[in-house]
Amino acid sequence: MSTRDLVLCALFAAIIVALGILPPITLGFIPVPITAQSLGVMMAGVVLGARRGTVAVLIVLVLVAIGLPVLSGGRGGLAAFAAPTSGFLMGWVLAAFTTGYLSERLVNADQNATMQAIGFFLAAMIGGIVVLYACGISYLALVGGLGFSKAFFGSMAFIPGDVIKAFVAALVGRAVMAGYPLLPARR
Amino acid sequence: MNIRFESAEVRYGARVALLPLSLELTERRIGVIGLNGSGKTTFARLINGLTKPTGGRVIVNGRDTSEDKSVSTDVGFIFQSPQNQIILPIVRDDIAFGLKSRGFSKVEIDTRVDAVLRRFKAEHLADRRAHELSGGELQLAALCSVLATGPSILILDEPTNQLDLRNRGYVQGLVEDLTESAIVITHDLDLLSGYERVLVFHQGQLVADAAAAEAVRCYREIAA
Amino acid sequence: MNIRFESAEVRYGARVALLPLSLELTERRIGVIGLNGSGKTTFARLINGLTKPTGGRVIVNGRDTSEDKSVSTDVGFIFQSPQNQIILPIVRDDIAFGLKSRGFSKVEIDTRVDAVLRRFKAEHLADRRAHELSGGELQLAALCSVLATGPSILILDEPTNQLDLRNRGYVQGLVEDLTESAIVITHDLDLLSGYERVLVFHQGQLVADAAAAEAVRCYREIAA
Amino acid sequence: MQSLFIEGSSLMHRLSARAKLLILAALGVLLFVTTNIAVLATAVLLTAAVYFTLGLPFKAAFARLKPILLTIVVVALFSLAFNPWHQAVVALLRLTALMLFAAGVTATTTITAFIDEVTALARPLERTGLVRADDIGLAVGLVVRFVPEILSRYQAIREAHAARGLKVRPTTILVPLLILTLRDADNIAAAIDARGIRRHVI
Ligand SMILES: Nc1ncnc2c1ncn2[C@@H]1O[C@H](COP(=O)(O)OP(=O)(O)OP(=O)(O)O)[C@@H](O)[C@H]1O
Ligand SMILES: Nc1ncnc2c1ncn2[C@@H]1O[C@H](COP(=O)(O)OP(=O)(O)OP(=O)(O)O)[C@@H](O)[C@H]1O
Numbered sequence: 104m105s106t107r108d109l110v111l112c113a114l115f116a117a118i119i120v121a122l123g124i125l126p127p128i129t130l131g132f133i134p135v136p137i138t139a140q141s142l143g144v145m146m147a148g149v150v151l152g153a154r155r156g157t158v159a160v161l162i163v164l165v166l167v168a169i170g171l172p173v174l175s176g177g178r179g180g181l182a183a184f185a186a187p188t189s190g191f192l193m194g195w196v197l198a199a200f201t202t203g204y205l206s207e208r209l210v211n212a213d214q215n216a217t218m219q220a221i222g223f224f225l226a227a228m229i230g231g232i233v234v235l236y237a238c239g240i241s242y243l244a245l246v247g248g249l250g251f252s253k254a255f256f257g258s259m260a261f262i263p264g265d266v267i268k269a270f271v272a273a274l275v276g277r278a279v280m281a282g283y284p285l286l287p288a289r290r
Numbered sequence: 291m292n293i294r295f296e297s298a299e300v301r302y303g304a305r306v307a308l309l310p311l312s313l314e315l316t317e318r319r320i321g322v323i324g325l326n327g328s329g330k331t332t333f334a335r336l337i338n339g340l341t342k343p344t345g346g347r348v349i350v351n352g353r354d355t356s357e358d359k360s361v362s363t364d365v366g367f368i369f370q371s372p373q374n375q376i377i378l379p380i381v382r383d384d385i386a387f388g389l390k391s392r393g394f395s396k397v398e399i400d401t402r403v404d405a406v407l408r409r410f411k412a413e414h415l416a417d418r419r420a421h422e423l424s425g426g427e428l429q430l431a432a433l434c435s436v437l438a439t440g441p442s443i444l445i446l447d448e449p450t451n452q453l454d455l456r457n458r459g460y461v462q463g464l465v466e467d468l469t470e471s472a473i474v475i476t477h478d479l480d481l482l483s484g485y486e487r488v489l490v491f492h493q494g495q496l497v498a499d500a501a502a503a504e505a506v507r508c509y510r511e512i513a514a
Numbered sequence: 515m516n517i518r519f520e521s522a523e524v525r526y527g528a529r530v531a532l533l534p535l536s537l538e539l540t541e542r543r544i545g546v547i548g549l550n551g552s553g554k555t556t557f558a559r560l561i562n563g564l565t566k567p568t569g570g571r572v573i574v575n576g577r578d579t580s581e582d583k584s585v586s587t588d589v590g591f592i593f594q595s596p597q598n599q600i601i602l603p604i605v606r607d608d609i610a611f612g613l614k615s616r617g618f619s620k621v622e623i624d625t626r627v628d629a630v631l632r633r634f635k636a637e638h639l640a641d642r643r644a645h646e647l648s649g650g651e652l653q654l655a656a657l658c659s660v661l662a663t664g665p666s667i668l669i670l671d672e673p674t675n676q677l678d679l680r681n682r683g684y685v686q687g688l689v690e691d692l693t694e695s696a697i698v699i700t701h702d703l704d705l706l707s708g709y710e711r712v713l714v715f716h717q718g719q720l721v722a723d724a725a726a727a728e729a730v731r732c733y734r735e736i737a738a
Numbered sequence: 739m740q741s742l743f744i745e746g747s748s749l750m751h752r753l754s755a756r757a758k759l760l761i762l763a764a765l766g767v768l769l770f771v772t773t774n775i776a777v778l779a780t781a782v783l784l785t786a787a788v789y790f791t792l793g794l795p796f797k798a799a800f801a802r803l804k805p806i807l808l809t810i811v812v813v814a815l816f817s818l819a820f821n822p823w824h825q826a827v828v829a830l831l832r833l834t835a836l837m838l839f840a841a842g843v844t845a846t847t848t849i850t851a852f853i854d855e856v857t858a859l860a861r862p863l864e865r866t867g868l869v870r871a872d873d874i875g876l877a878v879g880l881v882v883r884f885v886p887e888i889l890s891r892y893q894a895i896r897e898a899h900a901a902r903g904l905k906v907r908p909t910t911i912l913v914p915l916l917i918l919t920l921r922d923a924d925n926i927a928a929a930i931d932a933r934g935i936r937r938h939v940i
């Protein structure tokens with residue numbers, strides 16, 4: 104990995120951490136908070152692509168494991184890997200990878216702005232919602248003992264927020280691509 | 291323009307960035323010089339209300355900056371590092387952005403953007419990426435964005451930073467030709483030749499307030 | 515020092531940043547001037563291998579920068595914005611950082627850090643946070659970090675940027691006193707007075723290679 | 739280039755980075771196995787005693803915790819709204835204790851020490867052939883360096899909005915924030931290469 108790639112991964116890990124300063128919203132019926140950090144995961148995929156986006160999320164998980172309070176609400180420590188939220192947390196890795204992979208496939212510099220935004224939006228929706236929820240919900244249901252239907256319907260409460268996040272990530276991804284092209288140029 | 295400082299001071303905790311200052315500025319061109327950390331930027335930020343005085347008042351065109359936020363529409367500010375002030379990545383979008391939030395219609399926005407680009411002969415920059423511009427081009431783009439919204443006073447914080455001789459002359463020309471009032475902070479003393487009023491700051495204090503030649507002499511003494 | 519350019523050129527896609535250049539540098543002090551975007555930084559980055567020539571070769575002390583990565587240990591580089599070059603927040607840590615990756619022992623690292631701080635009379639900066647330093651102090655800290663690892667050639671890209679008269683004189687003195695060879699890129703022409711060799715770049719081409727007075731004259735003509 | 743480190747000579751300062759990280763990791767597990775309010779309250783008192791005796795004036799020490807403390811209180815309040823009070827108190831105490839100790843660790847451990855420890859911990863992973871321990875250490879150090887910088891960039895961009903009388907929206911904050919920090923990242927990467935810090939790559 105080139106030094107630039109390494110630094111870029113660290114930068115997005117830091118962005119995910121910084122987004123943790125926004126307070127999480129805890130819901131009563133599901134033991135997983137709404138957090139702005141998953142926006143960072145989507146942006147990492149959209150801006151950095153699959154490989155670097157994945158590494159950025161892995162770096163965050165290393166920080167969590169060390170015990171630094173980098174998750175929203177000041178959480179951190181190995182306990183975060185054995186909590187009801189852990190499926191989502193570990194799902195971030197796959198989410199960033201999928202978002203990045205699809206961004207690389209769906210978006211290129213020759214498209215017009217709208218097409219780029221749509222491509223990024225789809226990538227963020229599939230990576231940051233479909234794939235992420237699949238991880239999060241299965242873990243909640245199987246390990247968290249919530250049962251599939253409760254885990255599934257409970258998680259639907261995240262949908263509005265996460266669609267907005269995917270939308271923001273798409274707009275940001277497009278603007279960064281126009282203003283500081285990263286995805287294709289820097290492989 | 292009419293700017294009045296009434297015992298305005300700025301403290302950051304125990305550190306004094308600007309000692310109580312009273313003065314009135316009405317001239318069309320005002321220069322500001324001083325060593326690093328002497329309080330020049332702090333002084334300028336008071337004028338457009340980015341920093342509020344921790345004591346005293348600053349009155350710009352009759353409005354107290356601590357109370358009236360609309361002062362910032364009267365006072366345009368070009369930051370020490372202009373890349374920090376461009377918000378949207380493409381020059382044209384950035385210029386339009388300031389206008390949009392002021393409620394102009396789409397047609398009006400386009401007209402005004404074109405007008406300001408024409409005024410500064412910057413049409414060729416319209417579709418460029420801000421982060422790829424050279425130093426001189428960046429200053430020009432920042433100037434367009436700020437002046438598009440029609441402030442009557444312009445503050446330029448070290449506008450010739452990193453610029454070559456040619457761009458320096460160019461920016462100097464731009465500033466000379468401005469119809470707006472301008473306050474120019476700089477380490478580039480040539481820029482101020484001919485200014486009737488130049489303020490010299492030292493350790494948070496106004497130590498000279500005179501025509502360019504006299505002020506520069508005072509500054510050189512301090513720096514020696 | 516011995517630096518040889520053999521038809522070295524740099525292209526970014528269709529844009530030519532540096533036209534094929536052949537020259538040899540052996541002097542202890544070399545100045546580099548030119549308009550914004552004329553290729554100065556590109557030229558400097560070739561010397562320590564940060565940028566590889568897209569054609570031709572650059573040989574530093576007998577080693578080809580495209581093939582031999584160890585060139586970067588011979589050539590220290592102080593960037594145009596030194597705040598980005600300080601990697602760790604505490605000055606002492608930052609100096610030690612470069613040494614650690616060179617495999618020195620803990621004791622040796624401490625000795626060398628202290629030595630370089632003493633050399634530049636910068637002991638008072640050791641435990642300061644880099645982001646709180648003034649412009650002049652920041653340059654000094656960057657200098658310590660880079661010279662601690664013992665390069666024999668030092669490249670300074672606009673070292674007096676944003677500095678006031680006093681700090682400018684201070685940095686100029688630091689550069690004069692260096693025992694290492696130095697290549698100084700600058701828009702601050704006074705800095706180069708007395709230099710025997712100054713290169714002038716224009717649109718990616720070396721257009722003059724002469725003593726300071728002559729080179730500056732050429733530059734002024736270009737800028738006019 | 740910023741950091742949360744503060745100088746001092748308290749017990750925490752003298753403890754090795756490794757010990758602190760081990761205690762922190764242990765705390766991250768232990769605090770979550772108990773729901774006993776008395777035990778957790780004791781943990782809060784102890785960690786508070788540690789944190790507030792690091793040598794920082796109380797006001798400054800408290801100011802650093804404010805944002806994160808606020809989020810913890812919000813979490814607890816939400817928890818209170820939907821769960822039995824006992825659960826809310828447990829969450830509050832647990833998170834507060836962990837945060838206090840973690841803040842103590844970051845305040846007394848230099849980035850260098852972090853890098854060294856993480857590198858040492860990651861050394862066994864090198865045998866997989868996938869990663870280099872030095873890179874993991876460097877990456878972690880860079881994150882610790884970047885976070886405060888991102889926050890100050892955020893402030894600067896808000897100011898740019900204010901200076902131009904513009905409304906703040908998520909995209910108009912995030913776009914310049916990313917572009918500016920990406921540029922910084924590029925420069926920092928160049929500096930790392932120029933200084934030959936990643937020897938195996940350069
Ligand atoms: N937000 C802040 N918090 C604490 N101190 C500050 C802050 N802003 C400025 N200062 C301090 O106030 C003093 C004046 O700073 P200011 O930026 O006005 O100087 P300046 O004259 O513009 O310097 P330069 O030529 O380097 O730009 C300095 O000592 C500076 O460190
Ligand atoms: N990575 C890059 N990609 C594309 N173009 C580049 C890149 N780096 C430099 N350039 C271009 O190469 C030319 C030379 O740039 P360089 O940075 O060497 O100029 P400079 O003389 O150092 O200018 P300044 O005085 O503004 O620092 C410029 O036109 C610049 O836009």
Ligand SMILES: O=C(O)CCCC[C@@H]1SC[C@@H]2NC(=O)N[C@@H]21
Pocket residue numbers: 135136137138139141174175183188189191192235261264265
């Ligand atoms: O902080 C953690 O431990 C992980 C939280 C995961 C929250 C998930 S991410 C997807 C979904 N959308 C949200 O806003 N929250 C959940």
Ligand SMILES: [Mg+2]
Pocket residue numbers: 330331332370447
């Ligand atoms: Mg200033």
Ligand SMILES: [Mg+2]
Pocket residue numbers: 554555556594671
């Ligand atoms: Mg340059």
